[in-house]
Amino acid sequence: MARVPVSGEQHVLRAGEYDAIVASVGASLRSLTYRGRDLVVPFDADELRPGFRGATLAPWPNRIVDGRYTFGGEEHQVALSEPNRGHALHGLLGWSDFSVTDKGPSHVTLAATVEPQVGYPWRVEVETTFALSSEGLTQSVTARNDSATSAPWGTGPHPYLVAGEGLVDGWTLTLPAAQVLEVTPDRLSPTDLSPVGVDADRFDFRVARPLGAVEIDHAFTALDRDDDGLATVTVTDAAGTGVAMDWDATCPWVQIHTADVDGDPATPGYRVGLAVEPMTCAPDAFNDTAYPFDAGLTVLEPGVQHPGARWRIRAIG
Numbered sequence: 001m002a003r004v005p006v007s008g009e010q011h012v013l014r015a016g017e018y019d020a021i022v023a024s025v026g027a028s029l030r031s032l033t034y035r036g037r038d039l040v041v042p043f044d045a046d047e048l049r050p051g052f053r054g055a056t057l058a059p060w061p062n063r064i065v066d067g068r069y070t071f072g073g074e075e076h077q078v079a080l081s082e083p084n085r086g087h088a089l090h091g092l093l094g095w096s097d098f099s100v101t102d103k104g105p106s107h108v109t110l111a112a113t114v115e116p117q118v119g120y121p122w123r124v125e126v127e128t129t130f131a132l133s134s135e136g137l138t139q140s141v142t143a144r145n146d147s148a149t150s151a152p153w154g155t156g157p158h159p160y161l162v163a164g165e166g167l168v169d170g171w172t173l174t175l176p177a178a179q180v181l182e183v184t185p186d187r188l189s190p191t192d193l194s195p196v197g198v199d200a201d202r203f204d205f206r207v208a209r210p211l212g213a214v215e216i217d218h219a220f221t222a223l224d225r226d227d228d229g230l231a232t233v234t235v236t237d238a239a240g241t242g243v244a245m246d247w248d249a250t251c252p253w254v255q256i257h258t259a260d261v262d263g264d265p266a267t268p269g270y271r272v273g274l275a276v277e278p279m280t281c282a283p284d285a286f287n288d289t290a291y292p293f294d295a296g297l298t299v300l301e302p303g304v305q306h307p308g309a310r311w312r313i314r315a316i317g
Contacts, residue, residue, distance in 0.1 A: 005045040008097050015106040016134035018315075021045075026055035027098040027110045027128050029159055032137055034315035039243045041160035041273035050269055052158045056098075056141060057090045058126050059114050061156035062219065062255060062283035064088040065189050067119065069286035071152050078119030085187040090158070092120060098128070107131040122151035124300065136314025142307070145300035153298040154281035155309055160259060160273030161245060164237030167271040168211050168258050171242070174234040175205035175256060177220035181282060188217060190284050193293045196220070208234070211274070217257045219283050225249070233276050234316060241317035250309040251278035252296050278311045 008024030023030040028049055031042035043049055067078040067088035082089035098110035107129060114124040123146045131138045141155045163171040180203045182191045196203040202214050206224070223231035229248050233256075236242030247254075257275035261267040281296035282288075288295035300306060 006048055007043070007045050009100070010045055011100070011103065011108040011110075011130075013106050013108065013130060013132040013137075015132040018132050018134070018136065020130065020132050020137050022108055022110070022130050023049070023054075024098050024100075024110060025049065026052070026094045026096065027112070028056070029054035029130070029137070029139070029157070032159075032313060037241075037315070038162045039313055039315055041162055041269070052090050052094055053160055055090070055094045055158050056126075056128050056139075056155070057158060057277075058093050058141065058143065058155045059120065059124055059152070060091050060154040060286060061277060061279040061281070062090065062285075063188065064286050065187075065284045069152075070289075071286065072150060076119050076121075087187070087189075088119075091155075092117070093126060101127065102129075106133065116147070122147040122149070122300075124151055124153065126155075136312050138310060138312040140308050140310040142305055143300060144305040145302055148302055150302065151300045152286050153300045153306060154279065154285055154296070156251065156255075156277050156279035157311060158275060158277050159245070159313060160275050161233075161235050161243045161313070162273050163235040163242035164239070166237075168235075168274050169213055169271065170238065171211055171274070172208050172236045173205045173211050173274070174208040174232075175220060175254075176224035176231055176233075177254065178206070178222035178224070179220065181219040181221070183218060183283075188283075190219075190282070190291065193221070193291075208236075211258065215258055215260045217255075217260070219253050219255045219279070221253050221282070223252065223254070231278075235274050235276075236316055239317070242315075243313060244316050245276045245278070245311060245313050247278040247309075247311035250307070251280055251311065253279040253282050255279060255283070278309070280309050
């Protein structure tokens with residue numbers, strides 16, 4: 001029997017001039033190229049995935065502060081998977097091995113189950129499809145609540161986009177967001193929703209401009225959308241080559257992270273890509289009643305399937 005790589009079963013997709021590899025552990029986008037050019041920061045098949053790079057996040061994206069929340073009148077405590085900040089990070093399926101339910105030369109559908117457990121006592125069936133075409137890679141995620149009671153839900157991806165050679169400092173970002181969720185500097189716990197002008201040099205990229213040395217690990221909302229309802233983030237290099245990511249209204253939030261790994265330039269992966277994470281809900285949305293804004297929490301009723309969230313990554317230039 002062939003040995004399975006550390007990142008799980010490898011699903012190779014091809015269409016036009018795009019190539020992608022999806023790893024089964026975490027339903028992770030391991031690589032995506034256009035004409036041989038990386039569009040996301042890749043990792044090796046036999047490499048322990050660096051953090052949540054490329055992973056599918058469910059049943060929540062981002063953080064639950066202190067791992068505690070109240071839902072349906074009951075208090076819950078989730079295991080703290082971000083010990084340095086004391087939060088529960090990026091859901092419960094990041095290291096689960098997804099099984100194949102459908103596969104072709106340019107697409108693969110993977111499925112996994114969130115089993116009832118301490119802190120999240122619901123069974124939720126999660127399915128995600130990666131589909132490659134001449135217009136890029138589209139991923140969709142659906143969920144069905146197979147429990148007897150309502151369940152809180154959220155999802156999103158975690159790719160690190162690559163515009164070109166070098167660090168993010170030399171790239172130009174377009175981010176059509178009018179509001180930013182401010183956070184505490186030490187733990188990144190949400191504090192208040194503000195106009196991006198609260199710190200325009202750091203947060204206002206509604207008009208394309210270089211990232212420079214700014215450090216961002218924040219969620220944005222109030223997204224400007226085109227006539228098709230899509231919000232689009234673009235990252236390009238000095239020559240205008242780069243990558244775009246778009247998504248529909250099922251994701252009213254997006255997390256942007258300049259990959260400041262521990263703030264140390266000597267650390268592998270430091271500022272080598274820009275994390276762009278469309279999210280169906282805000283950070284700490286499981287505590288939505290604690291905030292004076294709509295955190296976007298989805299409530300999955302028993303036996304009901306979420307209509308699904310969708311996003312696409314495509315080349316520029």
